[in-house]
Amino acid sequence: MGYKTIIFDLDNTLLNFELCERQAILGALEACGISLDLNGVNETIFLQVYETYNSKHWRQRESFSPGELIEMSYRSTLAHLDIQTDQISNLSQSFWHIFNHSAVMEPNVNEVLTVLARSYRLAVITNDFVSAQVPRMQAAGIEHFFEEVIVSEAIGFAKPSPEIFNHALSGLDLTPAQVLYVGDFLAHDYVGAMQVKIDFCYYNRKNQILPQEAQPKFMIGELSKLLELVN
The missing domain is CATH 1.10.150 (DNA polymerase; domain 1)
Structure with a gap:
């Protein structure tokens, strides 16, 4: 891929x-x-x-x-x-x-990030306030995995705006074809990634039925399944 x-x-x-x-x-x-x-x-x-x-x-x-x-x-x-x-x-x-000091993670986050970091550059794109998102990542002890953390408040654009994705691509010096984006929210994550032609992996954590028009490149119900897709 x-x-x-x-x-x-x-x-x-x-x-x-x-x-x-x-x-x-x-x-x-x-x-x-x-x-x-x-x-x-x-x-x-x-x-x-x-x-x-x-x-x-x-x-x-x-x-x-x-x-x-x-x-x-x-x-x-x-x-x-x-x-x-x-x-x-x-x-x-x-x-x-x-x-801002809560650190409740989705299952297997540390294990997945540890394995992925051996072979891939990792980054985060998130909506919301810097004063919330960054301390929460620090509280969870996962901030060190990521080369870039792009927070909507800091750059003035929020998902699904293509500008926030283009900002990430520019900062990481990447083309869309070199990136896989993983998220749980079709309206923000899927729509935003599709607008800039980034492959999208839908983390379907609640096993929801997708609308017919939604066709993500990949879909997983557990984050650990991501390792089978890219390794």
Whole structure:
């Protein structure tokens, strides 16, 4: 296949975003002394309500800082569930600290990266904030595997924009044919890679049925299967 470099998405490809976020949401409540049990709310309900508001507020990421967005999510969730507290600001700070030091990885990440690093240059393209993505990679102890880590905030373009992929190709001095991109999100990862003619490996971690128009070069259900494709 002639690949020289394998570029990875970060969230839900190398790091398990859902579990990292869950740790931060609930950990911040504990750090600020807010008991869901005493308020008659179970964790599942709280997380569902939080995610609903969080998805809404994070659509405004161009207008607010991460701390402000998290604060808005907690404020809306607590009001919805009628939980009284004066700890909103502290909740946001605790969340951000816990989240940025979370290191829950997808299965076999260290083993896969260790083997691949012997034969390939490795890099990451990820959307989101530098202040979150880089510390999380450091907390997981995987940052040393990567020659380049391209974060959307730092360059002003986000997936699926072809500009972020072209930025990576330019920085690594590679042609699209020399790269395999691995990610879990068809709308960002697959679409972006296809626009610049980079072969895409879909990490189908939840065994989802693909829409008919999606035709990735490869599809794997476990990261360890990547080794069989390229070695």
